[in-house]
Amino acid sequence: MNDHHNHRILEAAARVFEEHGTRGATTRRIAEAAGVNEVTLFRHFGTKEKLLRAALEWAAGEQQERSLPQLPDVPVDPVAEMTEWCRAHLHSLHECRMLIRTTISEFQENPDTAMCGTQIPARVANGLYAYILRLQEKGLAARNYDARSATALLMGSVFADAITRDIAPTRFPYSIDEAATQYVALFARAIGVKDSRGETQ
Amino acid sequence: MNDHHNHRILEAAARVFEEHGTRGATTRRIAEAAGVNEVTLFRHFGTKEKLLRAALEWAAGEQQERSLPQLPDVPVDPVAEMTEWCRAHLHSLHECRMLIRTTISEFQENPDTAMCGTQIPARVANGLYAYILRLQEKGLAARNYDARSATALLMGSVFADAITRDIAPTRFPYSIDEAATQYVALFARAIGVKDSRGETQ
DNA sequence: GCGCTTCGCAAGCAAGCACTTGCTTCACCG
DNA sequence: CGGTGAAGCAAGTGCTTGCTTGCGAAGCGC
Numbered sequence A, B: 001m002n003d004h005h006n007h008r009i010l011e012a013a014a015r016v017f018e019e020h021g022t023r024g025a026t027t028r029r030i031a032e033a034a035g036v037n038e039v040t041l042f043r044h045f046g047t048k049e050k051l052l053r054a055a056l057e058w059a060a061g062e063q064q065e066r067s068l069p070q071l072p073d074v075p076v077d078p079v080a081e082m083t084e085w086c087r088a089h090l091h092s093l094h095e096c097r098m099l100i101r102t103t104i105s106e107f108q109e110n111p112d113t114a115m116c117g118t119q120i121p122a123r124v125a126n127g128l129y130a131y132i133l134r135l136q137e138k139g140l141a142a143r144n145y146d147a148r149s150a151t152a153l154l155m156g157s158v159f160a161d162a163i164t165r166d167i168a169p170t171r172f173p174y175s176i177d178e179a180a181t182q183y184v185a186l187f188a189r190a191i192g193v194k195d196s197r198g199e200t201q
Numbered sequence C: 001g002c003g004c005t006t007c008g009c010a011a012g013c014a015a016g017c018a019c020t021t022g023c024t025t026c027a028c029c030g
Numbered sequence D: 001c002g003g004t005g006a007a008g009c010a011a012g013t014g015c016t017t018g019c020t021t022g023c024g025a026a027g028c029g030c
Helices: A003-024 A027-034 A038-045 A048-065 A078-095 A097-105 A111-116 A119-137 A147-164 A176-190 B003-024 B027-034 B038-045 B048-065 B078-095 B097-105 B111-116 B119-137 B147-164 B176-190
Strands: none
Touching: A003 A027, A003 A038, A003 A048, A003 A097, A003 B003, A027 A038, A027 A048, A038 A048, A048 A111, A048 A119, A078 A097, A078 A119, A078 A147, A078 A176, A097 A111, A097 A147, A097 B097, A119 A147, A147 A176, A147 B147, A147 B176, A176 B147, A176 B176, B003 B027, B003 B038, B003 B048, B003 B097, B027 B038, B027 B048, B038 B048, B048 B111, B048 B119, B078 B097, B078 B119, B078 B147, B078 B176, B097 B111, B097 B147, B119 B147, B147 B176
């Protein structure tokens, strides 16, 4: 059981899957991408289905290893903190946009597989939600709105930007970093972010 | 050339495609869904590729026929108008979410096909953008932000909600109509919507 | 040097795929 | 009523797919 081969196979399988989907990710293509004989795949993983499952779990773990964007426990400068968070999240989503698009589109065929990829963004969303509540508690944000909807507003904008930017480039005539700044600036006014003196920014 | 058959075939092809994608939409499945012999497909459309192209064009036309959500040329009550617009757009996107997910995920394999579906949301986005500019001109909204980014903010939230609501239902613990109201309320404060007396709402 | 494992290679299998052909049936139209 | 076009049906083509089998070669510890 060569572990070096195993890693290359998983990586290649994930890459081929995100480009072509379950049906397009043929065992021949994966073997070629991994620089490995096709028979080796079956000796290692038994079936194509198990191989893809292992590859997706590996990719999810790989993704999780890169530390997720974190918001501070104690808010000091909300706009600056959220901008940096938004920037990191945008880049992270943009990098694995193909994997996201593929898994999402295959949700209707095998929901459980797509569900495994739901957990990471769910934790990110919960992080933002908790941060907004902390802002409200400290008097740094208004309270006359639904914090869940506000979370969905920013999360959704970032998600849509990362996913559709390369498909409809004319609708995003600004860089990813500029997008983060703009979205957060608008979002801050939406939730009534105040500075430490209680003044609305 | 029976036109009644033709319509059923296109409808069935579009339905099978949005559920299974290009590779999963086999001619057998389409024929069965249309209640038609498989040979008939080839007699009508020649190849599977031409059939799917015709089906997608038909679906796009069908979608366009249902009048797109329109914002008034002369803004009177911005929040009410945008809420109604947002509600209609949200429902429209939610209805064809499977088709959107499938075409988007196949963008990397055949970009031109996915591009055909880009035009409708592009027009909707331009409509919202022009409306925001009109609000600014009439002094009904602030001007200290990028109107393009603001457009992307609301469009993105709506898009992400419609696309991912059924995949991650726990993140959307409110109905679609409530979502429209909340998003627009937040968005209105983000772009500094004022009422007719110039007071910030 | 000898087992033992692991990989590559060539070949092949059954099933499913897009697509074709030849024939029958049947409705419609002059 | 006879002819024409369109649909159904059965069969089959060549190709790809997931997966298997048998065998030889390379590494590697004892």
